[in-house]
Amino acid sequence: MEQKYNNPIDIERVKNVDDYEIIICSICNKVYIHPVRCANCDYHFCKNCIENYLVYNPGKCPRCIFFVMKHPSPVQNKALSRLEIHCFYYPNCTEILQYDFLLKHEEKCIFNGIL
């Protein structure tokens, strides 16, 4: 399956952080990208992060005994949705985007591919 590469979201790029805990992935220490949830312990991880982890730790969860993938919680989605984030190509690109539109923007940002 084709996996698109996404730029990591450093916390410094987020304009309006009020709760680090809920937006930072404990594997990559960056803002979640495509988060998924462990059905067993309710912790979230980036989809990519947990998939890489599972390659070396089949069936295991970094937080509990075993990992069963589940959709992110509504609370999680809401916390991410309200974030306003500088484009990856800041300061060349001065756009500030809502989380839900960030990845789409970066894909077609005029600075993507030339920096």
Ligand SMILES: [Zn+2]
């Ligand atoms: Zn991660």
Ligand SMILES: [Zn+2]
């Ligand atoms: Zn777990």
Ligand SMILES: [Zn+2]
């Ligand atoms: Zn941009």
